[in-house]
Amino acid sequence: MTEAAQRRRLAEALTKALHLAVPPVAISFEEAPPAGVPAFDEPMSAPAADGRRGRVAAGCVFWVRAAERVFSTVPDDHGNCSVGRFTHGLARAEEVAGNDDVAA
Secondary structure (H helix, E strand, C coil), X not given: CCHHHHHXXXXXXXXXXXXXXXXXXXXXXXXXXXXXXCECCCCCCXXXXXXXXXXXXXXXXXXXXXXXXXXXXXXXXXXCCHHHHHHCCCCXXXXXXXXXXXXX
């Protein structure tokens, strides 16, 4: 059984066991985008006043979109969300603490 088939089977089991209305979303952290997985293709935003830019307004948007389709992202895609960049290990706290989207 392929890894993709195993993940589908696990998602089906979790959905059934937990009575989920929406199947679970899986993520992985890879050194390079996985073969055969399309890149998230929305355009990059214009830079914010503090220089942030990314493909969505906040990293949490990727969770919503992942419930709809499979895709991969790269660190720059997450640039609009300082908290998400920090929690995913893409930036240190001191790199994002002064950004407009963080009240620190």
